[in-house]
Amino acid sequence: MxxxxxxxxxxxxxxxxxxxxxxxxxxxxxxxxxxxxxxxxxFEKSYNTQYKNYADIYRVLVNTTGDAFDKEIMATAPAAVAPALKEELPAVKYAARMLQHSFGETAFIKANNNNFLEKRLFWCDQELFSIFDTKFIKGDPASAITRPNTVVLSKSAAQKYFGTIDPMGKTIKVDDKTELEVTGVFEDFAKNSTIDCNLIASFSTTYFFKEPSWSNSSFETYVQLKDNASKVASENQIQQILDKNVDKQGQWYTLSLQPLSEVHLYSKDYTSTYTSRIGSISxxxxxxxxxxxxxxxxxxxxxxxxxxxxxxxxxxxxxxxxxxxxxxxxxxxxxxxxxxxxxxxxxxxxxxxxxxxxxxxxxxxxxxxxxxxxxxxxxxxxxxxxxxxxxxxxxxxxxxxxxxxxxxxxxxxxxxxxxxxxxxxxxxxxxxxxxxxxxxxxxxxxxxxxxKNKDLGYKPQNVVAVSTAAIKTYNKKQALANEVKKLSSVIEVGAAQGFPGMDVSGRSLHKNDQDENGKSIQTNVADASVLDVLQLKLLAGKTLPSVKQEGDTLVDVVLNKKAITYLGLTPEEAIGKKVDMQLGDDATIIGVVDDFNFESLHKPIGAYAFHNSRFEGKPYLLVRFNSASVTSTMQQLEGAYAKVSPDSSFDYTFLDKNMEQLYxxxxxxxxxxxxxxxxxxxxxxxxxxxxxxxxxxxxxxxxxxxxxxxxxxxxxxxxxxxxxxxxxxxxxxxxxxxxxxxxxxxxxxxxxxxxxxxxxxxxxxxxxxxxxxxxxxxxxxxxxxxxxxxxxxxx
Structure with missing residues (x-):
């Protein structure tokens, strides 16, 4: 039939x-x-399923507790969280931190007498390899990065840096200052893995290993719970650990656990995530x-x-x-x-x-x-x-x-x-x-x-950010700035911690002592000329001073209008006022700029500050140039960079192209x-x-x-x-x-x-x-x- x-x-x-x-x-x-x-x-749903302990692995999330307008979920946690959970939470079998090099900046690598740029260098705890069972070609995953100044390479990175030479025992130099010994080579992480490192260096090499803080939330943290451990019960105990280590006034966040099964598809709206592979359930x-x-x-x-x-x-x-x-x-x-x-x-x-x-x-x-x-x-x-x-x-x-x-x-x-x-x-x-x-x-x-056509409140066109992370001394950075200023196509030059379109330092802005939660604010260490480079509109006061005297503890701050509005002041009233934003007691408002879109247009304009504190570096040189010949200008900039720092690669980002990446x-x-x-x-x-x-x-x-x-x-x-x-x-x-x-x-x-x-x-x-x-x-x-x-x- x-x-x-x-x-x-x-x-x-x-x-x-x-x-x-x-x-x-x-x-x-x-x-x-x-x-x-x-x-x-x-394929999207298969992410991370290749790991043996997939069902027991969680990422620690930070849930901010600021005013409702600023509440967000961060994919990174403070450095003190992982060791505290491993020590004080019985349900935790392993805990590991990941810090992308210089909080996401490109690393300058010198290996085998050649210079390279590396965007996927991470500083990690040894237990990362226990949580995410990683296949090693050379070396022992149980001890490869237990010592400071050690690093393991992916198979493709080993070929890139050393070719056919055996990399074991060889050294690489990061940012022309930190030497790392190669102690292992691992198979490249699968395409459907959230973890996507090319180089994994020992976390014990970093300053944060010795001085872990409960405030700087910049470390992607993973834990593996023991068999049959309860997520809910563990989260309740985590809050108790937080209460024990951080007094209530300093608790601007709570902690929660995100199952590894949700990390890829349910993290699109989370901030500070390090992975380059972010999916979207929507x-x-x-x-x-x-x-x-x-x-x-x-x-x-x-x-x-x-x-x-x-x-x-x-x-x-x-x-x-x-x-x-x-x-x-x-x-x-x-x-x-x-x-x-x-x-x-x-x-x-x-x-x-x-x-x-x-x-x-x-x-x-x-x-x-x-x-x-x-x-x-x-x-x-x-x-x-x-x-x-x-x-x-x-x-x-x-x-x-x-x-x-x-x-x-x-x-x-x-x-x-x-x-x-x-x-x-x-x-x-x-x-x-x-x-x-x-x-x-x-x-x-x-x-x-x-x-594409919206006025962002600043002018990203014809501005390039040159990374100076590989230049060790202040004098050399100043020499580079002077060389760049000599170029005929250059209009303005200024050094800064970052630029609009990238994360800088997150802090809390407080109206007074009674304002416990405060408002989240992005803070950017900058030179006086950065405001001119970005062509921001000054509403009141003045820009940052060109010269800061040695030993001067006063921190000058230029806030945007959003921050001033939160403080309940007009731009004119704000000038000369002290401001509480975790920059010390001597932080003083000297200027107010109009609001500008420093993030994606998906988000409303938040509070932003430029300041000249000495506690943070300025790894970018922002250069405004005329548009007569972009190619010629970039060749001249590269020549100036090579003259000052011949042993590192030239890395740069166009601000307008960087903003386009957000969309x-x-x-x-x-x-x-x-x-x-x-x-x-x-x-x-x-x-x-x-x-x-x-x-x-x-x-x-x-x-x-x-x-x-x-x-x-x-x-x-x-x-x-x-x-x-x-x-x-x-x-x-x-x-x-x-x-x-x-x-x-x-x-x-x-x-x-x-x-x-x-x-x-x-x-x-x-x-x-x-x-x-x-x-x-x-x-x-x-x-x-x-x-x-x-x-x-x-x-």
Whole structure:
């Protein structure tokens, strides 16, 4: 019976080649997207599962307790947390800290008489290798970094720094000051690992090992709990440990444990995370929704075209039922036809998926490879997708067509009316989804354009930050600044701890002694000229002094307007006032600048301060230059750097490019949205094209009569197109409120955003009408231009 169903299904597909081709093409596109998205989701959910103790590993999170506006979750904890938990919490088996080199700055590495730049150097505790079982090629993971001034390299880093030379026992020099002995080589961390270090150096080398603090929250901290230990009970005990070590007045945070299973997908909004591999559960949900939507549109195409063919299939069903066929057998027959067609589409979809993996990786930032598609879990998943698609796409045709009675076939009028209503509803659904996607893409691009052109309150264009971390002495840094100032293209130069778009030091700003929680504030050690380099607007007072006398303990502070507003002062009133922001008792406000966006536009403007305390370094030289020749300027800057520091590499960052990186995820959203929108419209148009062809076929005699009676090609085209255009208008009316609701929710993730205006809906509606008109008109004109003599012949 099954073999017979397949034979009949194959003949049926061959009999209506155009309808079969349209269905296969639509389903192929839907299945291709579904396959790729299934692979992507499976890959994203596989993060960290390769570690043996995956279920018992947690990351320590810091939950700030400032005012509601400033509450945040930090992925890094104070240095004192890990040793305290290991010693005082019985449930903890291992605890380890990770500190990215210089809090995230590029490391300058000298190895084998060559200079390198390294962004993934971490200072870690030895127990990191016990928590994350790491395969060592050389060396012993149990003791590799127990001693100070030791380091282990990844396999790729060892090849980069030493080539074919055995690195064991060799030394590397970091920032031209710290020598580290290579004591091991480990296999590169997997692509689906949150831990992504190239070099892991001993934490005992750092100052923080000897003097661990409970205040500086800059250390990513992981713990492994013992078997059957309770997360909730452990968190309660952690609070007791915090109360024991930090008095209530100094507790600006609480601690919690994040399961390793949630680290990758649920940390997008956390601050200070070190990993370069951050996923997003919202992205997974959005991509899944869009993929299912396109697949559903393809399934609707199949249903639509099958109901359109129902009149032709009705006689076949009637004859089979008259000869004794049951409804059950006919359902099996129609499902066999659907299954065969979806299997063909699935095979095409798999081939297309493999072909476009590189493009998919580029658009989404994923790391899929061909081997992943051969995994048993993926193959089983693809089979499930095929089965579900077959059941969904074939459900309505199978039960609808198999339900025909022989007597009803003799009275097709009611059935024809019913078919028409169903087809119209399905067309409305398809184009409603398409219009929603068009509106979404337009709003996303509008928001991106808004962010690109928004006045940030400072001028990041033509400003470059040159890293001076490898230059050891103040005199050499000053010599570099003097060399740079001599360049004809340079306008202004200043040294700073950081720049807008990167994290600097986080502190708390307090109004008075009674203000226990305070307000979080970013503080940046800077020269007097930095405000001019950034072209900040001074509202009151003056900039930082150019010269600070030796032994001067006074800390000069320039606050932004947001910080002054929190203090309850006007810019003028603030000048000369002492300020409590953990910079000592002698911190005094000498200037106020206007607010500026030092973070992503997703976030509201916070409090910010420039100061000249001696306790923190200024590892960046900020240079404003004219835009006559960027290439020439950078060559001159590199030459000046090489003159002062010939033994280290030249590392720099353009401020405007750095700000653009903050919106990389939003640009990916726009690209993916555009791609899915185009595919959804294309698949919907396939169905509309098929329906237009069917309509033209059904009305060919009417068209012939009208042409004989003098109707023009334009008139007949309008007649055939009118019904479809009415459906598109209905789709637009339904889609607009849905699109507005969805996109308004998306825009709420931005502190600074555009308003959704009528122009977006007008453009989206016109796009839908034009696309539908082009699709339908092709078949309409073809039918209207046909020879009426042929259409009037008897069947």
């Amino acid at each position: 099954f073999k017979n169903h397949i034979k009949i299904a194959w003949r049926s597909l061959k009999m209506d080649k155009m309808f079969s081709a349209l269905n296969v093409l639509g389903l192929s596109i839907g299945l291709t997207i579904a396959i790729l998205l299934f692979a992507f989701i499976t 992205e997974i949900k959005n991509l899944s929704f869009l993929a299912l939507l396109i697949l559903l549109i393809a399934c609707v195409n199949y249903m639509n075209l099958m109901t359109a063919r129902s009149q032709k299939r009705a006689k076949d069903v009637g004859i089979n039922k008259t000869l004794g066929a049951s409804s059950k057998s006919l359902v099996g027959r129609f499902y066999a036809e659907t299954g065969l067609l979806t299997l063909i589409a699935l095979c095409i979809g798999v081939v297309l998926s493999i072909a476009i993996i590189p493009i998919f990786n580029t658009i989404t930032g994923a790391s899929l490879d061909y081997k992943f598609l051969m995994a048993p879990s993926f193959i089983i998943g693809v089979c499930i997708v095929w089965l579900v698609t077959t059941l969904v796409a074939g459900s309505y045709p199978a039960f609808y067509l198999s339900g025909f009675s022989p007597s009803a076939i003799l009275k097709p009028a009611n059935r024809t009316v019913s078919n028409a209503v169903i087809r119209k509803a399905l067309v409305v659904f398809q184009f409603t989804a398409s219009v929603v996607l068009i509106v979404g893409v337009l709003v996303v691009y509008q928001q991106l354009e808004f962010m 990389e995820q939003d640009r990916k959203t726009a690209k993916v949205g555009l791609l899915f929108c185009l595919l959804a419209i294309f698949v919907a148009c396939l169905g509309l094209f098929g329906l237009a062809a069917f309509t033209a076929e059904q009305r060919k005699k009417e068209i012939g009569v009208r042409k004989v009676l003098g109707a023009s090609v334009l008139g007949i085209t309008k007649m055939l197109s009118a019904d479809f255009l009415k459906l598109i208008v209905v789709s637009i009316i339904v889609a607009f409120p849905v699109a507005y609701f969805i996109m308004q929710k998306w825009l709420e993730t931005f502190a600074f955003r555009v308003s959704i205006g009528w122009l977006v809906f007008f453009v989206a509606g016109m796009c839908a009408v034009i696309i539908a008109l082009i699709t339908v008109s092709f078949q309409a004109i073809k039918a209207a231009a046909a020879n009426p003599v042929k259409s009037l012949k008897a069947e």
